[in-house]
Amino acid sequence: MMKILLLGCGGQVGWELQRSLSPLGEVIACDFDSATDRRADFSRPALVADLVGRVRADFIVNAAAYTAVDKAESEPDVARLVNASTVGVIAQCARKFGSTVVHYSTDYVFDGGGSAPRDETAPTGPLSVYGATKLEGEELIRSSGCRHVILRTSWVYASRGDNFMKTMLRLAGEREQLSVIDDQIGAPTGADLLADVTAHVVRQLGRGEGEEGTFHCVAGGETSWFGFARYVIEWARADGQSIKVAADRIRPIPTSDYPTPAMRPLNSRLSTEKLRGSYSLILPQWQLGVERALREIHGR
DSSP states (O other): OOEEEESSTTHHHHHHHHHHHHGGGEEEETTTSSOOGHHHHHOOOHHHHHHHHOOSEEEEEEEEOOOOTTTTTOHHHHHIIIIIHHHHHHHHHHHHHHHEEEEEGGGGGGGSSSOOOOOSOOOOOOOOSHHHHHHHHHHHHHTTTTTEEEEEEEEESSSSSSHHHHHHHHHHHHHHHHHHHHHHHHOOEEEEHHHHHHHHHHHHHHHHOOEEEEEOOOOOOOEEEHHHHHEEEEEEEETTTTOSSGGGGEEEGGGGGGGOOOOOOOOOOBBOOOHHHHOOOOOHHHHHHHHHHHHEEEEE
């Protein structure tokens, strides 16, 4: 039976992975606050290395990350420890024990220039500490020589946890006017979609049929944060939810009107052609996943 070590099981993606991976074998789900024998505290690389060595899993699926994009600008050492150094330790252990690593990265490894979707061979150029540390984590995995799949994604949301979708729902019920950025373009991607793709990848690799390497994994289509927010709010309004903001009071603004400590890429479009071809996948349009999550939130 396949043994899978899941790190970061308490996050949005990690929670969904517990569901999607469970039919494939034994899943050892760990997080920073798990019981002592399963603690995966990424601020303590030696502790994580010990865990990996004791479990000796066929697959190590790493959903743990430092994702506080703005806070990372003032905590670069912590972000690098979690997103890069400890990831490198995991990769070295995986090489030693013959495990395959599945790891998640981000559109923030790119500089966001232009308007074309980036493929996996496009030059990187992160604009933030978060993006730079995630890129370093990727590079440490690749240089370790371990078997691996890196899935770069964007704009992750879920029905549980804190995310943009749920923030917009809350604010729409509290405020009469909202201003949302309209010049950053990407694809809202559900944690459930990432988890289901991961299970498919692990299943294929376990059969010796899958391809290793770096892949882009996002939902189909594209929108702006403004378009994302408007879709969420109007769906909730049509569903009879308590929405205070009027449709014509959701105002699009440029990134320059909403300065943040960390720079965001304007173009977060990612080409998924390689993933779809290598794993025979169809990635649904982003609206389908968002509606599913909204129905789950409201018990529909």
